[in-house]
Amino acid sequence: MIIQKLTKLKESSYEVQIEEKTYQFDEETILKYRLFQGNDVSKETLEECIEYDSYEIIKRKAYSYHLKYLKNQYETIHYLTERDISYSIARQAVSELKEKKLLDEQGLCIAVASSLSRNSNGPYLIKQKLKNRHFEEAEIQIALESITEEDYEYGKEKLLKKAKKKYESLPELKKKQKLKEIFYRHGYIEV
Numbered sequence: 001m002i003i004q005k006l007t008k009l010k011e012s013s014y015e016v017q018i019e020e021k022t023y024q025f026d027e028e029t030i031l032k033y034r035l036f037q038g039n040d041v042s043k044e045t046l047e048e049c050i051e052y053d054s055y056e057i058i059k060r061k062a063y064s065y066h067l068k069y070l071k072n073q074y075e076t077i078h079y080l081t082e083r084d085i086s087y088s089i090a091r092q093a094v095s096e097l098k099e100k101k102l103l104d105e106q107g108l109c110i111a112v113a114s115s116l117s118r119n120s121n122g123p124y125l126i127k128q129k130l131k132n133r134h135f136e137e138a139e140i141q142i143a144l145e146s147i148t149e150e151d152y153e154y155g156k157e158k159l160l161k162k163a164k165k166k167y168e169s170l171p172e173l174k175k176k177q178k179l180k181e182i183f184y185r186h187g188y189i190e191v
Contacts, residue, residue, distance in 0.1 A: 001046065006030070006037045018046065029053040058085055059093045063102055072108055073098060074134035106142060109135045113143035117151040120159035125187025159186060 005017035012027035016035050023046075025035065033049045035041065041049075061083075062076050071079065073094050080090035097103045109130060116126045123144055130140045163182045167175045 001041050001043065003035055003037055003039050003041060006035065023050070025049060025053050026056055028056060055089070055093065058089060059097060062090070062093050063097055066097070066103055070108060070111070072105055072133060072135060073103060076103070105135065106139050109139040109143040110146050113140075113147055114151060117147045117155050120155040120162075120186055122152070122155070122183070122187030122189070123147070124189060125185075128187070155186075156183075156188065159183065 001018050003016060003018055005015075007015045007017075009015055009024065014025055014027060014030050014035075016023045016025055016030070018041060029035070029049055029052055032052070033041070033045060035049065058080065062080055065071060065079050066076050076094050077087070077090045080093070081087050094103065098105070112133070112135075113126050113130060116129060121129070126147070127140055127144060130143065135143070159182065160179070163179050164175075167178045170178065
């Protein structure tokens, strides 16, 4: 089969016409399989191209989801499987991205933990929230160790100001009790 026409569609997408049939491929697929106008392509190679291109689309979808929403490996695989992509293919795509260092689980875990600490969350609540997002225990430990005492103090101050304003009309004993409750709820065991 001979490639009759090659037309650029958008950024990195091309339309390839082979024997009156039209296919849409990514630029990477075009280059990898040398799908240039006038070249000859076998039926097996064409099937390989289609399979490779669809897999690359899955990888791009996973990568853009990870970047846009700051999701980890578990959440990205879950996102793909909800879109009728088989678990094994989703896992393989995410693993490849991780191998290429495009998915940085540890860096993401540290960033999430840091953000949570600045938003008035204590170490115990942060740890629980990271577990709920399916980060590994070792990653969580490193993330918690990376949070500075200043971050925790900033979060505590922020929480204290908000709470004092909310409970300023209460008697002193009741106010202390409510403040303790709030700090416990936010993951601070010691106030």
